Amino acid sequence: MIIEWKDLTPELFLEQYWQKKPLLIKGAFPDFNDPVDPDELAGLAMEDMIESRIVQRLGNEWNVEHGPIPDFEPFGDENWTLLVQAVNHWFEDVDSLITPFRFIPNWRIDDVMVSFSTPGGGVGPHLDQYDVFIIQGSGKRHWRVGKPDHGLQNLLPHPDLKQVSAFSSCIDVTTEAGDLLYIPPHHPHDGVAIDNAMNYSIGFQAPNPQELFGGLADYMLDEDLYGKRLDDSQRSYTDSPEHLSTKDFQHIKNQMQHVLNNEDMLEDFLGQHLTSVHHALDVGLPDDPISIDELPDIIEQIIEDDGALEPVLGIKTLVIEQRKLFINGERFAIYEETHDLAFAMANKQHLNSELLKSAMSNLKNLELLTRVINIGLWQLA
Missing domain, CATH: 2.60.120.650 (Cupin)
Structure with missing residues (x-):
């Protein structure tokens, strides 16, 4: 189409x-x-x-x-x-x-x-x-x-x-x-x-600053980041206690700017925030979580049946700098050996027998597959 x-x-x-x-x-x-x-x-x-x-x-x-x-x-x-x-x-x-x-x-x-x-x-x-x-x-x-x-x-x-x-x-x-x-x-x-x-x-829909800053505050609370109080151990005497001095204003601003300058943290927040889904999904979690040791046998059976793992409809995906994959608010590191599988997921592909067979060759691919299956993002077709 x-x-x-x-x-x-x-x-x-x-x-x-x-x-x-x-x-x-x-x-x-x-x-x-x-x-x-x-x-x-x-x-x-x-x-x-x-x-x-x-x-x-x-x-x-x-x-x-x-x-x-x-x-x-x-x-x-x-x-x-x-x-x-x-x-x-x-x-x-x-x-x-x-x-x-x-x-x-x-x-x-x-x-x-x-x-x-x-x-x-x-x-x-x-x-x-x-x-x-x-x-x-x-x-x-x-x-x-x-x-x-x-x-x-x-x-x-x-x-x-x-x-x-x-x-x-x-x-x-x-x-x-x-x-x-x-x-x-x-x-x-x-x-x-x-x-x-x-x-x-x-x-x-594009986010507005209210949503972004509100979401960032929630993210920092959830991840227990930047909870340390403002340090003003070098404070000098004032005879105008009612004033917020230029020095104090700049000090507080610098503390806030320090948060925004943490690009790794901002990447993680934006990846989570921008891939969050606001409507119900048809997610089917496995009856029992599978272990990484069980996965090769499951993949072998899928290959034998010429089957596939298919993504849940409506999932949201995002890749940042070829290093991080985000799916529905979940963060996954991208390694050299997981690149092909991670980008197949980023493009919401059906993981067919050929792709699954090549993915079995290394442990990090198996870890990635185990995780997305256990949280219900990819399911048996």
């Missing part, structure tokens, strides 16, 4: 559109077929662990109902939308929708939200803080997209539904199956289904 860019390329898209202005590509995915159907989506919405909601318009009023949603009959045949987060964690064909966008780093990808809308269904005019690519599945949808406007009013027609006031459109179009709409952050938009419609939203 590739994007038919027309007169663009991924490089030109990043240069001209990414975080700058919206873009519509008609027929970006020719012959597009829904990778999940409305009944399967409704089934996910019945599960406690999966985040879902229905947004319904009732005349000039709005209603929001959060999952699990056991019965859809009360909502009728029009003016409502079902939205389910992280559907790529449960359907491999939905997860594959991310592949055409791999020219953007893994750490920027959030999830694939899937929506089913009845005629008239939508969530109203709103704006988001993240980049999103929206693939039109079956059905049609009328989209209006505007430019950033500080004059827009924030509206709250329901406690769980943020909207904005009316805006002028720079894109006003009806999307059909296979069309692709890119919307940057802070651009108001409103999509209303014309008939029963499926939409696939690939979200790209």
